Structures are given as structure tokens and as C-alpha cells.
Amino acid sequence: MKDFIAPECRPLLARHGLDRFSALWALELDAVDAPNTGRGGWSSVSRLELRDEHGKMHAFYLKRQIDHLSRSLLHPLGEATFAREFRNIQRYRKLDIPALQAAYFGQRKIAGKVCALLLTHALDDYRPLDTWMQDWHALSRAQRNALIDAAADLVGRLHDAGQLHNCLYPKHIFVRLPNADSSTPAACLIDLEKTRRTLRGRRSGLRDLDTLNRHSGTLSRSDRLRFLLRYCNIGQADALSRRLAHAIEARRSRKARHR
Template sequence: MPSTPDSYTHPEWSAGLIDAGYASFDDWWNAEQNLVEVGNFRGPDANTSWSHVSRIELPDGRTVYLKRQQNHFPNNTLLKLRRICTFEIEYQNYLKLQEAGVPTMKIIHFATRKVNGDKQCIIVSEELKGMSPVDTLIKSFEATQWPSRKDRLAMLQAVVKVVKTMHRAGLIHNALYGRHIYLNIPIVEGRPQLPESYNACLIDLERTKSPGPKSPKLIKNDLEKMFRRIRQWPARDCLWFLKQYLGIDKLTPEAKAIARKIAATRK
């Protein structure tokens, strides 16, 4: 793993963050908590190894998400011995995906440090305003009504574009679940507001790997996982997605074998 810089701040956000009172590592580390999910804790007590995400509204009206962790290392033995936090890995993966042209959340600040033997790391990302995760959209569709097939395929086409760009660069997300795929569809009063055109992006990049553009993991570790987690999405749409991904009009024997594996994950 390449060395990670100790800190980075997006130049367009630097002055605004300072004005908001976030000029140092301690400013972020001690920020008022507004947790958006249950923290991840390991070890014998709550201080040994932990990781959590907070939502922060800045005075200028913008919203950011702050991810903080301490001594939170991956299961990989080598990386654990080197005491590399999972957020350091996520930041490295973010840079790889940015270089490959894969749309992701926008990281505006990253920093890491050691304090009294503890490894601490933070990532701050810009709110994906006007976007919703696919699993949340599915729940809204189920509660109200599903969009027309034309719109559904347009949504999937946006996802296909992102996934193919990533896979052509030899990268896999490795956690391609509905909650990690965002579409530019805001939900207002429980109802999805469909736009004229669709865009997608990815979040949660800690598990991203680089197996190469011809690796079987591209389908097994990404597509199979994705379709297993969005079982409610109509099956014929999923088959259309696969053909778009493979660049074919009709299913070949190889494509049929892939389709059967994907179908098996949705049962």
C-alpha cells in the first residue's frame, strides 16, 4: 500500500472549514457528535478500537459527514501489523477511483495521527445533496409505486456506467450493496422525485481492491453481491443490466451461466 499523506483538505473547502471552526485535527476530533449509525466497536472496551460516522451542519448551510476512528485496523494481518487504519485505506481507494473517473462521494478533508500510542484517523465528505441510496429508493418504490420500466432502466444504466468504468480500471468495490450506490433521486415526503436524467455514484470505499480488469471477482464480488441485496428489483431489469454490462444483445452460454449465478443469489 502506498504511503498516505498525514492530511489533506480540498482547496475549495479550506477557507470555509476554517471559518466554521475546523482548523485542526482536534477541532474535528472533538466535534459535537450527531451519529448517523451505530458505531463499530472492537476489543474488550469501548476505547480499544472504534469507528463511527457523524452528520455536521456547517454555519453556511452546507452539510458534511465526519468519519472518526481509533485503532480500527483491517483484518489483513500485514496491514494490522503496520497499524494502517481502514479510513487510510478508504482514502487511498478514493484517490484510485478518482483517477479512474469513477464517481464517488467527495472527500473534502482527511487526516491521521498518533496520540499516546493510539492511531486516529478522520475523513470528512461532502453531503450527497439530492441523492438517495438504492436500497432506500426501493423501499420508497415498494411503499408508493415503482417507476415505469423506461425510468427503471435509465436508473440502471447510470449504475452500469459507474460499475463498468470501475471494472475497466481493474477495480472492484467489494461491498456493492444498495446502501452504497446513490442515485440523483431525492425523496420528498416519502416519495421519490424522478429527475429528467440519472447519475450514480459510490460510497464506502474501504474494501475496494485492484484484482485487474479480467478478474472473475468483478462479477462474483460486485455484481452477485449487488443483486443479492436488491432482490425486490424486477428480474427482467436485472437481466437487462447484465447484458448492458457485458455489451451483448442476446445471452451467450457464458452470459447465461452468469445470469443463473446471479438469479441464485436472489432466492
């Protein structure tokens, strides 16, 4: 896979001498959290801020990894997880599914190890849904409804496009409430490494809905009903939405019994 540089980011990266893999790889930056040492490799994330010629600051997250591989039928010997995530980011973009955007992707073999980096735009105007939930009871009903509706619309759009996120925790849905720059809420997805295609659309979305439901403990029954009705694009419960609600609850109960 060739190096990718988003056309709109090339001038900014070039201005700072960061339009090459070696330059980004060599940057000394603090990690935003503890490195991931799973899969027999190493992976880390750092924040990068660059000022353009007009003095405006642009924020990114730089993800770097060494021998952090995932294996599949297509890649039995392993593939850099960032390569897989970058490919999914580009597919989401083509499908017009709101998600994080790549500024740079590159991969090299260094000293016999697979080294990959992925630079993505920071979502500073958004907050993960799980952090919104931490303040849930301090939010107005209108704000809570806006967050639920934005998340439900996004998940419905994802499944309608034949995609399954496959790891849909609240922390992977970023939501922005209306602000000075936008009169409507917006939501987008992150962490696309495990996403996969599905031919059954929303009929294959139960796994995502179950994961999201089980990890949204702050939400009330009425909040969950609102999400489900919005996801189903209906005003009140019908036979289909009831079957879906029963299926989600059945999965939650089965998982709870096997803990």
C-alpha cells in the same frame, strides 16, 4: 500520511476554524447511528453543516475512529480503516469512477492509540439504491429503468477500471434521478474500505455482481435482465451474458445451501 484538505474546502473550513485535525476531532456532534465497536476499536459518523460567506449551507459527514484497524500484508500491525478508505477515494477520483469525495483526512497517535478522521461531502441529492427499492412499485417504469441503467453503468465502469468494490450492497450505490439541475440520472459509490485492484477487469466482477444480486430482492427477473444487459453493454442476451447469468445464479444457490 500527511493531512489532506481539498483545495475547494479549505476556505470554508478555515472560516469556521475547522481546518485543523484537533478542531475537527474535538467537535461535539450527534452520531447518525450507533458507533461501530468492531475490530477492537471505536468508529462513529456525524453530520456536519457549515455556512459559507454567501449564506449557502454545505453538508458533510465527519467520521472519527480510535484503534479501528484493518490488517494486511502491507500493514501487518494494522492500519486505520479510514486511511485505507481515503486512499481508495483518491484512487477512484484519479480513475474517474464516481464516488464520494473527501474534504479532509487526518491521522494522529493520541495516548498510544491510532486516531483518524475522514470528512466527506454529503450526497444529499442522491438516495441509496436500497431505499429506492423500498418504493420500487410506486415508481414509474421509466424511473425504475433509469435507476437500473445508472447502477449498471457505474458497476461496469468500476470493473473496466480494474477495481472490485468487494462489498457491493445496494446501500453502497447512491443514485440521483433527473432533476432541475440535471437531465440525466447519476450514480456513485460509497464505503470504499474493502475495494481492491484486479487485473482481470469485468472477469473479476462476479463477486460484486453476486452480492448485488442477492441483496436486491425487490427486483423482478426482467429488472435483473435489464441490469445484466446494460452492464454487458448489449441489447439482447448473448452467450457471454448467459454464462455470466448462470455464474451469478450458481453463486447465489451455493450460498443459499450453506446458510
